[in-house]
Amino acid sequence: xxxxxxxxxxxxxxxxxxxxxxxxxxxxxxxxxxxxxxxxxxxxxxxxxxxxxxxxxxxxxxxxxxxxxxxxxxxxxxxxxxxxxxxxxxxxxxxxxxxxxxxxxxxxxxxxxxxxxxxxxxxxxxxxxxxxxxxxxxxxxxxxxxxxxxxxxxxxxxxxxxxxxxxxxxxxxxxxxxxxxxxxxxxxxxxxxxxxxxxxxxxxxxxxxxxxxxxxxxxxxxxxxxxxxxxxxxxxxxxxxxxxxxxxxxxxxxxx
Amino acid sequence: xxxxxxxxxxxxxxxxxxxxxxxxxxxxxxxxxxxxxxxxxxxxxxxxxxxxxxxxxxxxxxxxxxxxxxxxxxxxxxxxxxxxxxxxxxxxxxxxxxxxxxxxxxxxxxxxxxxxxxxxxxxxxxxxxxxxxxxxxxxxxxxxxxxxxxxxxxxxxxxxxxxxxxxxxxxxxxxxxxxxxxxxxxxxxxxxxxxxxxxxxxxxxxxxxxxxxxxxxxxxxxxxxxxxxxxxxxxxxxxxxxxxxxxxxxxxxxxxxxxxxxxxxxxxxxxxxxxxxxxxxxxxxxxxxxxxxxxxxxxxxxxxxxxxxxxxxxxxxxxxxxxxxxxxxxxxxxxxxxxxxxxxxxxxxxxxxxxxxxxxxxxxxxxxxxxxxxxxxxxxxxxxxxxxxxxxxxxxxxxxxxxxxxxxxxxxxxxxxxxxxxxxxxxxxxxxxxxxxxxxxxxxxxxxxxxxxxxxxxxxxxxxxxxxxxxxxxxxxxxxxxxxxxxxxxxxxxxxxxxxxxxxxxxxxxxxxxxxxxxxxxxxxxxxxxxxxxxxxxxxxxxxxxxxxxxxxxxxxxxxxxxxxxxxxxxxxxxxxxxxxxxxxxxxxxxxxxxxxxxx
Numbered sequence: 001x002x003x004x005x006x007x008x009x010x011x012x013x014x015x016x017x018x019x020x021x022x023x024x025x026x027x028x029x030x031x032x033x034x035x036x037x038x039x040x041x042x043x044x045x046x047x048x049x050x051x052x053x054x055x056x057x058x059x060x061x062x063x064x065x066x067x068x069x070x071x072x073x074x075x076x077x078x079x080x081x082x083x084x085x086x087x088x089x090x091x092x093x094x095x096x097x098x099x100x101x102x103x104x105x106x107x108x109x110x111x112x113x114x115x116x117x118x119x120x121x122x123x124x125x126x127x128x129x130x131x132x133x134x135x136x137x138x139x140x141x142x143x144x145x146x147x148x149x150x151x152x153x154x155x156x157x158x159x160x161x162x163x164x165x166x167x168x169x170x171x172x173x174x175x176x177x178x179x180x181x182x183x184x185x186x187x188x189x190x191x192x193x194x195x196x197x198x199x200x201x202x203x204x205x206x207x208x209x210x211x212x213x214x215x216x217x218x219x220x221x222x223x224x225x226x227x228x229x230x231x232x233x234x235x236x237x238x239x240x241x242x243x244x245x246x247x248x249x250x251x252x253x254x255x256x
Numbered sequence: 257x258x259x260x261x262x263x264x265x266x267x268x269x270x271x272x273x274x275x276x277x278x279x280x281x282x283x284x285x286x287x288x289x290x291x292x293x294x295x296x297x298x299x300x301x302x303x304x305x306x307x308x309x310x311x312x313x314x315x316x317x318x319x320x321x322x323x324x325x326x327x328x329x330x331x332x333x334x335x336x337x338x339x340x341x342x343x344x345x346x347x348x349x350x351x352x353x354x355x356x357x358x359x360x361x362x363x364x365x366x367x368x369x370x371x372x373x374x375x376x377x378x379x380x381x382x383x384x385x386x387x388x389x390x391x392x393x394x395x396x397x398x399x400x401x402x403x404x405x406x407x408x409x410x411x412x413x414x415x416x417x418x419x420x421x422x423x424x425x426x427x428x429x430x431x432x433x434x435x436x437x438x439x440x441x442x443x444x445x446x447x448x449x450x451x452x453x454x455x456x457x458x459x460x461x462x463x464x465x466x467x468x469x470x471x472x473x474x475x476x477x478x479x480x481x482x483x484x485x486x487x488x489x490x491x492x493x494x495x496x497x498x499x500x501x502x503x504x505x506x507x508x509x510x511x512x513x514x515x516x517x518x519x520x521x522x523x524x525x526x527x528x529x530x531x532x533x534x535x536x537x538x539x540x541x542x543x544x545x546x547x548x549x550x551x552x553x554x555x556x557x558x559x560x561x562x563x564x565x566x567x568x569x570x571x572x573x574x575x576x577x578x579x580x581x582x583x584x585x586x587x588x589x590x591x592x593x594x595x596x597x598x599x600x601x602x603x604x605x606x607x608x609x610x611x612x613x614x615x616x617x618x619x620x621x622x623x624x625x626x627x628x629x630x631x632x633x634x635x636x637x638x639x640x641x642x643x644x645x646x647x648x649x650x651x652x653x654x655x656x657x658x659x660x661x662x663x664x665x666x667x668x669x670x671x672x673x674x675x676x677x678x679x680x681x682x683x684x685x686x687x688x689x690x691x692x693x694x695x696x697x698x699x700x701x702x703x704x705x706x707x708x709x710x711x712x713x714x715x716x717x718x719x720x721x722x723x724x725x726x727x728x729x730x731x732x733x734x735x736x737x738x739x740x741x742x743x744x745x746x747x748x749x750x751x752x753x754x755x756x757x758x759x760x761x762x763x764x765x766x767x768x769x770x771x772x773x774x775x776x777x778x779x780x781x782x783x784x785x786x787x788x789x790x791x792x793x794x795x796x797x798x799x800x801x802x803x804x805x806x807x808x809x810x811x812x813x814x815x816x817x818x819x820x821x822x823x824x825x826x827x828x829x830x831x832x833x834x835x836x837x838x839x840x841x842x843x844x845x846x847x848x849x850x851x852x853x854x855x856x
Contacts, residue, residue: 034685041682047592047624065693068683075679079594079624096691102680109679135698143707150715154722162719181708188698 033064037072044076052076067097074106083114084200084222088254091120091198091225095256098132114223121225121241127194135188142180149173195228197238197253206246210235217246228255274299274363278370280356281389286378287348288447288491289527291316293356294343295370297363302327302340306362315354315377316346319443328391345442348377386494389522398516399503401523402470404429406477406495408525411610416533417484418547418578419641422454422610424479425495425525428465428472430503432513438499441522448490448532449482450581455606481611483547483578484532492528499523535639540648542586546638548577552585554634554651556621563660567621569653571598571634574614579604584617585636593629593656596620622678623658630655739775740843743768744836751832761828762816765835769810772839776846798845806838 040055056073059065070093077086087110094103111117123131153163153170164170205216210232220226226238226248234250275298285291297305307325310318323342330337348354354375361368386408388401404427411422423446429435462473477495484490500520504513535547550573557568571585584598596619604613623629637648674680698704746768753761777792786807793803812831 033688033690037685037688041684044682045624047590060693063693064690066688066690068685068688071680072682075682078679096689101674102683105674106679109677139698139704139707143710146711147714150711151718154715154718157722163715177711185699185704188700192697192699 033059037069040076041072044072044079047079049076049079053080065092065096067093067100067103069093070096071100071103071106074110078106078110082222083110083116084198084202085254086110087116087120087223087225088198088200088256091196091256111223114221116221116223117241121196121227123194124227127190130187130190133187133191135184135191138180138184138187142177142182142184145173145177145180147177149175149177196256197226197228197236198256199224199226199248199252200254201252204248204252206238206240206244206248208246210237210247212249214247217244220248226253228253274366274368276361276363276368276370278356278359278373280373280375282375283373284376284378285348285354286491286527286529287351289348290319290442290445290493291346291348291354291375292343292442293346293373294341295359295361296339296341297361297368298330298339299337300340300363301338304364305340308342308359308361310344311359312357313346313355314357315349315352316356316375317349319345319347348375351377353377386526387524389524391520391522396517397519397521398505399433399501399519399521403503404433404435404501404521404523406497406523406525407467408492408495408528410492410528410530412530413528414531414533415484416547416639416641417487417535418545418639419484420548420577420610421449421482421484421530422479423482423492423528425477426474427477427497427523428467428474429501431464431471431473432504434502434518436500436502436518438497441496441498441524444478444493444495446480446482446490446492448486448488449484449492450578452481452483452580452604452611453606454479454481454609454611479609482530483581484530487532487534490530490532492530494525494527496522496524536644536646539639539646540635540637542635542648543637543639543646544583544585546573546577546582546636547641548575548579548638549640549642550575550577550636550638550647550649552634552636552649552651554653556631556653556656558656559654560657560659561623563623563626563658565622567623567656569619569621569631571617571619571636571651572614573617573636574612575638576610576612577638579611579613579615582615584619585634587619587634588632589621590629592623592625593631594622594624596622621656623656626658626660628655628657739772740839743772743839746771747832747835747839750835751828753828759817761831762813765831766810766813766817769806769813769835769838772842773846776842793846796846798842802838802841802845805834806842809834809838 036055036059040052040059043049043055044052053073053076056069056076059069060073070089074086074089074093077083077089087107090103090107090110094100094107097103107120111120122128149170149172150163152173153165153167156167156169157164199220199222202222203219206218206220207214207216220240224240226240228236228238229245230237231250232247235247236250236253237245238248238253239245276295277298278293278295280291280293282289282291293311295308302325307323310321310323323344326341326343328339328341330339346354346356354377356373356375358372359370361370386401386405388399388403388405390397407426407428409424409426412419415421456476456479460475462475465472465474477497482492498520500518502518503516505516552571552573554569554571557570561567569587573579573582573585580602584600587595589595598617598619601616601618602613603616604611621631631653633650633652635648635650637646639645640647746764750761750764750768753764773789777796790803793806809831816831
C-alpha cells in the first residue's frame with residue numbers, strides 16, 4: 001500500500017502544480033477585467049451610456065463574459081432606449097445565471113415598456129423539459145456515482161473475485177451514474193438545438209423567403225424573441241411565438 | 257331645390273298584383289357622395305320575398321354587403337298593399353357615369369329582374385339645397401321643403417389642413433307643424449376629416465328664426481368639428497332624417513286652420529364641401545401638426561431632489577384646435593436626465609360651438625447625476641390659420657438641483673428589493689464570475705469523454721491496490737502461522753479421541769482440514785462444492801496430486817462420519833498421519849498472511 005501511494009504521490013504533485021499555474025493565470029486575469037468593468041460601470045453612473053456600452057462590448061469582444069457584464073450592458077441599452085439589444089443582453093445573462101431575480105425583473109420591465117410579451121418565448125417539447133437543467137452538474141454527479149459503484153464493487157469482492165458486480169451497493173450506483181451521464185449529454189444536446197434569438201433592430205420585416213425582395217409577411221419590433229430553425233447564407237428561418245414562420249436577415253438577430 | 261325621387265321602372269311582371277321597382281337617390285351625384293339604391297317590392301309581404309344579392313356596379317363602391325330592409329303598407333285606391341324595400345349604399349368613385357347592373361328578386365318563386373340604373377357622377381357639387389321627399393306611393397302629401405327642411409352650415413368652406421371647421425345641421429319647420437318618430441335615415445360620413453362631435457341638447461327648445469322672409473322654429477340636430485387630414489376638396493355627407501310631420505289645412509281661405517294627418521317625409525340637408533389647402537412651408541422644427549390657437553405652460557413638481565428620485569414635469573397645452581391629435585412636445589434633455597414617455601390626459605370642452613380644451617403631458621424625469629441641471633425650455637409650435645403663420649411658444653421650468661452622487665435611490669422598491677418602474681442597479685465587479693464568451697455545449701467538450709475514464713482509472717487503481725495487498729510483504733521464513741498450528745492441534749486432539757471407529761475422530765480431522773483451507777483461501781466458512789474448492793486450489797498452483805490426496809482424505813472423513821463400515825474405515829492413526837502430511841504439503845502451496853504461495 002505504501003508503494004502504491006509512493007507511486008501516486010509524485011503524479012499528484014505534478015497535477016497540483018499544473019492546477020496551481022492555471023489558477024494563478026486565472027487569478028491574474030480578473031484584475032484587468034475588473035478595472036475595465038469598473039470603468040464601464042463608472043461611465044454608466046455618470047450617464048455616459050454610449051461609452052459604457054462600448055467598454056462592456058470591448059470586454060465581450062476580448063472573449064470574456066459574465067452574467068454581471070451582460071446585466072450591466074442590458075442596463076446601458078435600456079438607458080439608450082434600445083430595446084432589442086437590452087433584451088438580448090439580459091437573456092444572455094440569464095443563460096449564465098438562470099435564477100437571478102434581477103435579470104427576470106429587468107427583462108419583464110423592458111418587455112412591458114416595449115409592449116412585448118413578458119414571458120419571451122418559452123421552449124417547446126423536450127427542450128421545455130430540460131430547460132434550466134445543468135448538464136455539467138448532472139455529468140459530474142454521474143461520474144461520481146460511477147466511481148463510487150466501481151470502488152464498492154472492487155472493495156467488497158471476495159478473495160476469489162476481482163469485482164463483485166452483483167452486490168447492490170455496486171450495481172446500484174453504477175446504473176444511476178450511467179443514467180446521469182447519458183441524461184447530461186442528452187440535456188446538453190437538446191439545449192444546444194434549442195436556438196433562440198432576439199430581434200436587435202428597431203423593426204425588421206419577416207419575409208416569406210430568404211430574399212430582400214420577398215414579400216414581407218409582418219414587421220417585428222426590437223426585442224421580439226424568435227426560435228431559429230435553419231440557416232441559409234446570411235438569412236435565418238425563424239419561428240415566432242404564435243407559430244408564424246419566416247425569414248430574417250442574420251444581421252437583424254442576436255443569438256442567445 | 258334638387259328634386260330627388262325614387263326613379264321607378266316596371267318590368268315584365270309574372271304576377272300582376274306584384275310590382276317591383278328599382279331606383280337610385282340621387283341620380284346625379286358627386287364623387288364621394290352616398291348614393292342609395294332601393295328595390296321596392298309592392299303587393300307581397302316580406303315573408304314571400306327572398307332577400308336579393310347586392311347588385312354588381314360600375315364606378316361605385318359598396319358601403320355594406322347586406323341590404324337595409326324595410327317593410328311598408330300603402331293605400332292604393334282604397335286597397336291596402338303590403339311591400340318590402342331593400343336598400344344598398346354606394347359611393348361614386350370618379351367622374352362620369354356610374355352603373356348599377358340589373359338585379360333579380362324572387363317573389364313566391366317567380367323571378368323579377370330590373371333594368372340597369374345609370375347615375376351621372378360629377379367631380380364636385382356644391383351649393384345644393386335641402387330636400388324633402390315623400391315615400392313612394394304616399395298620397396295626399398301637403399308638406400313641401402318650404403314647410404320644413406334641414407339646413408347644413410359650415411364655419412368655413414376653405415380651410416388649412418388640420419384647421420377646425422364646425423359643421424352644424426339645423427332642422428327648420430314652420431310654426432304649428434308637429435313632428436314625431438324622427439330618426440336618422442342613413443349613415444353620415446365626412447371622408448378625409450378627423451371628426452370630433454360637439455354636444456347638442458337631446459331635448460332642444462325650438463328657437464324662432466327667419467329664413468327667406470319666413471318665420472321658422474329651429475333646433476340643432478348635430479354639430480361636429482371637422483379637421484381635414486389632407487389637402488384637396490373634401491366633401492361632407494348630407495344629413496338625412498326620416499320623420500312624420502303634421503301640418504295644418506284650411507278648408508276655406510279665411511277658415512280656421514285644422515290639423516292635417518301625419519305625413520312620413522324624408523329630409524336631407526344640402527351637401528357641403530371644403531377646399532383644403534396644405535400648410536405653408538417653413539414650419540419650425542418643433543412643429544408636429546398642431547393647427548389652431550394654443551398657449552403652453554410647464555411646471556416641475558420639485559426643484560430639488562436626490563439622484564435617482566423622479567421629478568414630474570407637467571407640460572400643459574390649451575387652446576382651440578386639433579387637441580386630440582396633438583403629439584407630446586419633445587424635450588431636449590441632457591443625457592444625465594432620463595425622461596420616460598409622458599402620461600397624456602386630454603380634457604376637451606364639447607359643449608361650446610367649437611372644440612377647445614387642455615392637453616396635459618406629464619413627463620417623469622430621473623436625474624442620474626448630482627448637481628444643478630438647467631432644464632431646457634419646452635418648445636411647442638403650431639400653425640395659426642387666422643394669421644396664416646407658424647407660431648412657437650416656449651415654457652421654461654425652474655432649474656433642478658440634484659443632491660447626492662450617481663448611486664441612485666429608486667423611487668420605490670418591491671419586497672424583494674427590486675426597483676419599481678426601473679431596471680435594477682448595476683452589478684459590481686465582485687459579482688462577476690468571468691468565463692469565456694463562447695461556451696461550447698457539454699457534449700461537444702472533449703474533456704467530458706476523458707472524464708468518463710476517471711471511474712475506470714479508479715477501478716483499476718483499486719484492483720491494483722487489492723492485488724498488491726494480497727501479494728505484499730514476501731518472506732523467506734517457512735515458519736507456520738496460527739492456522740497451521742491450530743489445525744495440527746486439532747489433529748493431535750483427534751488422535752487422542754481413540755480408535756478409528758469413532759465418528760468424532762473423522763469429524764475433528766475434517767474440521768481441522770476445512771478450517772485450515774478457509775483460513776488460507778480467505779473463505780468465509782460457507783460450504784462450497786468440490787469443484788469450487790478445486791478451482792481455488794488450482795489458482796494457487798496446488799499440484800494435482802496434493803489436491804487428489806486432500807479430496808481422498810476428505811472423502812474418507814465423510815464415509816467415516818456418515819457410512820461407517822469396517823472395510824471402509826482406516827486406522828485413526830493412519831488417518832491423522834495422512835492429515836498431518838496433507839496439511840504440511842498444503843502449507844507449502846497455500847499463502848498464509850505472511851507468506852506468498854509457492855515460496856518455501
